[in-house]
Amino acid sequence: MEATLRWVLITAIAPVAWGTNYYVTHAYLPAETPLYGAAIRALPAGLLLLAVRRELPRGSWWWKAAVLGVLNMGGFFALVYVAAQLLPTSTASTIMAASPVAMMLIAWALVAERPGLLPLLGAAAGIAGVCLMLLTGSVSVDARGVLASVAAMLMSSLGYILVKRWGAGADVLASTSWQLIAGGLLLLPLAAVVEGAPPALDGPAVLGFGYVAVVATAVAFATWFTGLRHLPAATVGLVGLLNPVTGVLLGTLIAGESLTLRQVCGLVLVLGGILLGRPTARRSADPPRPTARRSAEECPTGAGRPAGPTGAPGAPGSSTAG
Secondary structure, eight states: OHHHHHHHHHHHHHHHHHHHHHHHHHHHSOSSOHHHHHHHHHHHHHHHHHHHHOOOOOTTHHHHHHHHIIIIIIHHHHHHHHHHHHSOHHHHHHHHTTHHHHHHHHHHHHSOOOOOHHHHHHHHHHHHHHHHHHOOSOOOOOHHHHHHHHHHHHHHHHHHHHHHHHOTTSOHHHHHHHHHHHHHHHHHHHHHHHHOSOOOOOHHHHHHHHHHHIIIIIIHHHHHHHHHHHSOHHHHHHHTTHHHHHHHHHHHHTSOOOOOHHHHHHHHHHHHHHHHTSOOHHHHHSOOOOOOOOOTTTOTTOTTSOOSSSSSTTOTTSTTOO
């Protein structure tokens, strides 16, 4: 249970960092060039992680990195910025709050992680809490923005589960760097066509991009993908709900916004949903159930044991490896 809690806390670094990204972006970064902003965010972060790990893709990871770079970084960042231009932040964040449910369903289909009742109830509580925190009922909704936000949510949810499925055997920092570089390289020509020349950056913008690239991107995605390797996708998705919680709390503490009773109730629901959907001590502590096999006396050389590349249930490379 202690190991599970440790991985949950490590994973939580990502949504908290992403929550701080809202404030830094609005306060210090140029708003008129979002695609360049996304590229400047992704490429330096990827190059930093590559410099730390110094490992290039091998074999199938060349095309896997390209696919994941589109789903998790390039395409996702672009769609999020489109949604941000067309929708209020509250509406876009509420749509993105459906990500835990999407991740549970996709994980069920791709990595055979069947969602339990408690994670589903936790996701329902978390989504309700986000709605209480962010929705006021007085915002206008642009259908194009809704489509962009839903597409971004589904795209990233699929990308995260593919990372979980493909990530075994690949170094987390290295594979994260490959995705960020691929996503940044995708964004650069798109930004040049849509936005023209790169923006001129003043001192605060340079510092802001430094924070966004290092903390809210390199560190955040590395810890997020580490969590996906060690925790069920349902748990990771629920931990991601700390993103809007961080945004609301920062707005209260730094921007001087008032925290209403409705928002407090929403915060309680979100945190309750995360706790409800966490892996239980029983599930975390129970060892894999052994398969039937003949005794050592009947099978001294190991013949008759289940054949397969892993050699044992739950060994690295099997469908149950975390």
